[in-house]
Amino acid sequence: DAMVIQNPRYQVTQFGKPVTLSCSQTLNHNVMYWYQQKSSQAPKLLFHYYDKDFNNEADTPDNFQSRRPNTSFCFLDIRSPGLGDAAMYLCATSRTAGRPNSPLHFGNGTRLTVT
Amino acid sequence: QQPVQSPQAVILREGEDAVINCSSSKALYSVHWYRQKHGEAPVFLMILLKGGEQKGHDKISASFNEKKQQSSLYLTASQLSYSGTYFCGTDSFMNRDDKIIFGKGTRLHILP
Numbered sequence: 001d002a003m004v005i006q007n008p009r010y011q012v013t014q015f016g017k018p019v020t021l022s023c024s025q026t027l028n029h030n031v032m033y034w035y036q037q038k039s040s041q042a043p044k045l046l047f048h049y050y051d052k053d054f055n056n057e058a059d060t061p062d063n064f065q066s067r068r069p070n071t072s073f074c075f076l077d078i079r080s081p082g083l084g085d086a087a088m089y090l091c092a093t094s095r096t097a098g099r100p101n102s103p104l105h106f107g108n109g110t111r112l113t114v115t
Numbered sequence: 116q117q118p119v120q121s122p123q124a125v126i127l128r129e130g131e132d133a134v135i136n137c138s139s140s141k142a143l144y145s146v147h148w149y150r151q152k153h154g155e156a157p158v159f160l161m162i163l164l165k166g167g168e169q170k171g172h173d174k175i176s177a178s179f180n181e182k183k184q185q186s187s188l189y190l191t192a193s194q195l196s197y198s199g200t201y202f203c204g205t206d207s208f209m210n211r212d213d214k215i216i217f218g219k220g221t222r223l224h225i226l227p
Contacts, residue, residue: 042117042202042217043157055214090156101145101206101215106156 003027006091006107013081014115021076021110023091032074033104034066035090043090049074078112086114116141118205120218128226133190135221137203146186147204147215148177150197157202160188190223198225 004025013019023032031050035043047056049068063085065077078085088111092104121136137146145164149157161170163179163186170177174191190197200222204215 040220042219045214045216048214057214101147101162103147103159103162104149104157104204104215105159108156 004091004093004105004107006089006110008110009108010111010113012113012115013078015083016080019078019081019112021078021089021091021112023074023076023107024072025091025093025105025107026072027093027095027105028071029093029095029105030071031094031096032068033092033094034064034074034076035092037088037090037109038086046076081112081114083114086112088112116207117216118143118146118203118218120201120203120221122221123219124222124224126224126226127193129195130192133193133223135188135190135201135203135223136185137187137205137218138185139205139207140184141207142183143186144183144206146177146179148186148188149202149204149217150199151202151220152199160201193223193225195225195227198223 006023033048034046036046037043045057046060047066063079068074088109090109091107094104095102118137118139125133127133147162148160151157161177166181166183168179176189179186200220202220203218
């Protein structure tokens, strides 16, 4: 089945220690998104790629970076995690950008704990 | 601009109906509905694009009003599997680009 896969499901890192989360997709979708979701809150968009074009949200901290080396893979790098960065990180894809929007297909998420 | 969802939480008995609302102060390009179970990723339910549109499958349906500022999700004869948090995601004409912004969610708990 075509899907969006995130690894790892659970990640524990130390305060200030860089961490990378990965996402891969077999849907061949052009657009890939990273959302941050804290407990009992809505998913918050951090950034997205349309093909190789990177779109950063204005309120995404500089501590968060992303790479998309090819259509299938996308990475989220947190350069110096703080305790406030503990959250579920969701990767999603969609077939196209632009309006009207196509549905988002989410991976199962990576739950990040910062100690 | 984040859409406003109501109610924040609903508790139902199995077989009862529920309505979840999602509203915006400005007209929308589209409304998405997703369901998320605890510890899992959100799952797409449906998307509405046209004013006055109604669509659905099984016993879950949704409407989009003529002004395209309000959508409702209808859960009929609810089943235990319907439990979870429901998010609407909207693309507003106010957005600089076509990103989807999620409401704060409505927690639905179905009792046997």
